[in-house]
Structures are given as structure tokens and as C-alpha cells.
Amino acid sequence: xxxxxxxxxxxxxxxxxxxxxxxxxxxxxxxxxxxxxxxxxxxxxxxxxxxxxxxxxxxxxxxxxxxxxxxxxxxxxxxxxxxxxxxxxxxxxxxxxxxxxxxxxxxxxxxxxx
Amino acid sequence: xxxxxxxxxxxxxxxxxxxxxxxxxxxxxxxxxxxxxxxxxxxxxxxxxxxxxxxxxxxxxxxxxxxxxxxxxxxxxxxxxxxxxxxxxxxxxxxxxxxxxxxxxxxxxxxxxx
Numbered sequence: 001x002x003x004x005x006x007x008x009x010x011x012x013x014x015x016x017x018x019x020x021x022x023x024x025x026x027x028x029x030x031x032x033x034x035x036x037x038x039x040x041x042x043x044x045x046x047x048x049x050x051x052x053x054x055x056x057x058x059x060x061x062x063x064x065x066x067x068x069x070x071x072x073x074x075x076x077x078x079x080x081x082x083x084x085x086x087x088x089x090x091x092x093x094x095x096x097x098x099x100x101x102x103x104x105x106x107x108x109x110x111x112x113x114x
Numbered sequence: 115x116x117x118x119x120x121x122x123x124x125x126x127x128x129x130x131x132x133x134x135x136x137x138x139x140x141x142x143x144x145x146x147x148x149x150x151x152x153x154x155x156x157x158x159x160x161x162x163x164x165x166x167x168x169x170x171x172x173x174x175x176x177x178x179x180x181x182x183x184x185x186x187x188x189x190x191x192x193x194x195x196x197x198x199x200x201x202x203x204x205x206x207x208x209x210x211x212x213x214x215x216x217x218x219x220x221x222x223x224x225x226x227x228x
Contacts, residue, residue: 016181067130070184077191078225084198085221088214096210100202103217107199111192 010061026057080106124175127185140171194220
């Protein structure tokens with residue numbers, strides 16, 4: 001997974017555990033895709049300060065994921081739900097029973113793991 | 115939702131953010147359903163101490179949920195996946211297209227909210 005995509009996911013899951021200042025800087029860098037220099041100017045801190053803060057947020061967010069695994073759990077289920085969506089969209093007439101059986105298996109798998 | 119069920123869910127989601135001691139006591143009370151007195155004896159602390167610790171853990175776990183809402187998100191999706199599972203199990207022959215259309219809508223809703 002591309003790094004900023006992973007950072008966006010981690011921020012979406014655990015971002016509210018960061019301080020407001022950390023969130024502002026991290027959002028500017030990861031979500032708004034501003035450069036370190038641009039953020040430094042807005043926040044009134046050094047470019048190195050912004051860099052360190054982003055790295056620190058990465059470590060904090062990754063630390064939560066290492067303990068809780070909620071993002072990993074979510075991504076696994078997301079794939080399964082995408083498979084259900086594809087089956088419901090692309091089944092062939094006459095083949096409904098087979099597609100339904102697969103949907104039943106996948107939905108049961110998701111519920112068992114929850 | 116029954117209180118111990120909610121406590122079990124919260125513990126499942128955020129329990130690894132508690133200390134080992136907190137986890138031991140909370141698991142004994144919530145998952146193993148031991149009494150405060152029984153836990154007090156095992157842990158070598160007072161009954162009141164166990165009670166206070168369980169309440170403290172409740173507040174910590176609820177605090178994470180208030181910030182992150184990951185359990186609420188999960189429970190909402192769980193209901194939708196149960197609906198997909200029911201549709202895949204109970205559709206009537208000749209009515210497959212309608213059940214499939216509903217599955218498509220629900221799976222898309224889940225994916226949009228992720």
C-alpha cells in the first residue's frame with residue numbers, strides 16, 4: 001500500500017488520539033499534501049520541526065495499530081465486502097444460486113471473525 | 115445492549131491499551147464473570163479495590179470509544195452484513211434478482227462509509 005494511503009487510513013482510525021497541534025500538522029502533510037516548508041511557514045515552526053512531528057505522529061499511530069489491529073481487521077473485511085459487491089453486480093442469469101452460495105460463505109466468514 | 119456484552123465489545127476493541135494488571139482484573143470480572151470477592155482474593159487486593167479498578171477500566175475503554183467510534187462503526191456494519199447473510203440464505207427461487215439488488219445496495223453502503 002502506498003505510504004500516504006496507509007497514513008490516511010491510520011489517521012482515520014486513530015487520529016483523534018493525537019493532540020490538536022499534531023492533527024493540524026499531520027492533516028496538512030498527509031491529507032492536504034502540503035510540503036514540509038509550506039506547513040512550517042503556516043505553523044511558525046522550522047521545516048525540521050514539521051518533519052519530526054510527522055514522524056512522531058507516524059510512530060504514535062502505528063503504535064496504536066500494533067496494539068489494536070483494528071485497521072488490519074477492517075482492510076480484511078473491506079476486501080470481502082468488495083467481493084460480495086462484485087458478485088451481486090456480475091452474477092450471470094442461471095448462475096444465481098452459485099453466486100448466492102458464495103455470498104453466504106463470505107458473509108458468514110466476516111461475522112465469525114467479528 | 116446488556117452491560118457485560120458492551121464491556122466485552124469495548125474490551126475486545128481497546129483492551130490492549132490497558133495495563134496487564136488492569137487486563138487481568140477486567141477479564142476476570144467481564145469475561146470470566148467472577149465476583150468482586152473472588153477476584154479480590156486471587157489478586158490480593160480489597161473488594162473495593164477491584165470495584166474501583168473495574169470502574170476505572172470502564173471509563174478508559176469508554177473514553178477511547180468516545181474518541182474513535184470504532185465499535186459503533188463496527189456494530190453498524192455487523193447489522194448490515196447480517197442482513198446480507200439472511201438475504202443469501204432466504205431468497206426465494208424466482209426472486210433472486212431482487213435479493214441480489216438489495217445485497218448490492220447494502221454492500222455499496224458499507225463500502226461508501228468505510
